[in-house]
Amino acid sequence: MVRRNQNTLNMVNMILDAVLVFVSYLVATYIRFDVMYGAQPALQLAWNETYFRAAILYALAIVAVFYTFGLYGSYRFQSQIRELSVIFVINAAGVSVLTALLYVTRFVDFSRLAIFFFFIISTASVSAKRICLRALLRYFRKLGYNQKHVIVVGNGHFARQYMEDVKARPHLGFVVDGYVSKTEKPDMGRCLGEYEELERILETHDVDELIVALEPHEVRFMEQVLNCADKEGTKVCIIPFYNDYIPTHPVVDVVGRTKLINIRTTPLDNVLCQFIKRAMDIAGSLCLIVLTSPLMLIAAIGVRLSSPGPVIFKQDRVGKNKKEFRMYKFRSMRVNDAEDTAWSTNADPRKTRFGSFIRKYSIDELPQLFNVLKGDMSLVGPRPEIPFYVRHFKEEVPLYLVRQQVRPGITGWAQVHGLRGDTSIEKRVEYDIWYIENWSFWLDIKILFMTAFGGMKNSEQLTK
Incomplete structure (x- = not known):
């Protein structure tokens, strides 16, 4: 129907x-x-x-x-x-x-x-x-119209998760008529029968789709389930038991009779997408360098007058494919011996008063436009980290180095959602990987607008 x-x-x-x-x-x-x-x-x-x-x-x-x-x-x-x-x-x-x-x-x-x-x-x-x-x-x-009726095959973790997800999203219009499994779980709703009864169940129910969510030890039933669905002409969707390891947009390659699921293919692997993003970086950085040059001149004078030391702070960061590069910032702290390992905090005593101000409004990040022009960075992407912390985080934070598949950015999906400075690394990685897997030209434009209208000011306190 x-x-x-x-x-x-x-x-x-x-x-x-x-x-x-x-x-x-x-x-x-x-x-x-x-x-x-x-x-x-x-x-x-x-x-x-x-x-x-x-x-x-x-x-x-x-x-x-x-x-x-x-x-x-x-x-x-x-x-x-x-x-x-x-x-x-x-x-x-x-x-x-x-x-x-x-x-x-x-x-x-x-x-x-x-x-x-x-x-x-x-x-x-x-x-x-x-x-x-x-x-x-x-x-x-x-309201209950235009519903798609489905039956779930299995009663494990992902079968339950699917039921909860569609129930929480009524606008999608899915109705779970019941589930098929070897054992009953009353809290999951109506059990329609066992796997061997699936053909009869499909004959007696007007089903639009069959959701197969078998557990690893139940894989032997897969052929039987698919044969029943094909015989009754029912559309099948499979939730694999390794669901948590599959990205948002997986790519399937075929080698003879073998299907390969590439779980780390991203939109930016496409040459055209790379060209579009790089072209936007070059054009955008050139325009922003020209537009912000008066502000950068004022910032440079302020840094020079605030404390002894260089105007531009250069620091090694980890970029695309784990290659290190020198990132530029206006110096916001007094010259110190821990600048390559110590992480800045909200009330960092090393910050100068002027440095605190330019950090508060992200003015210290403006020299990174030259990093973008050079090709070390992008306007939008995961924030680059110090090599010391990369070596540390890759051992403790799952998927941390997946961020290095793309150029790091001046701003990013995590940053515009408040994840910057002394915030959760795990949450940052989650947002960064979502950005990498869902990249589009329009997503970059959206992030740049979110940065311009509210994302430049951070939660750091001004030094008194």
């Missing part, structure tokens, strides 16, 4: 997108030619059969590209940010190709401003429709 409803919803979604793109053309040309000209030439300039046919073809082409990129499917697990980002990129690419074709072919001398309006209006309208549709679906799922 849900499958049929999903197909209908996908078709309606595609038609609505095409209609919105076409209507956006009408609105954009009306604004450009009627509203801005103060006359009524849109009917003559842009509202005729030839242009309407072209606009319809373009709308159908964009919808086809949306479909190719997987924008028509279930919204239960899909990230809304990713969805809207893909829509923006596809629309931008589509308008760019359209503009280039018009320029090269000289088919018509169409207003570039009208094309720009069309891009803004079509992107905004399609995005707004999807935001509203998702919110509406979640609302109805909470």
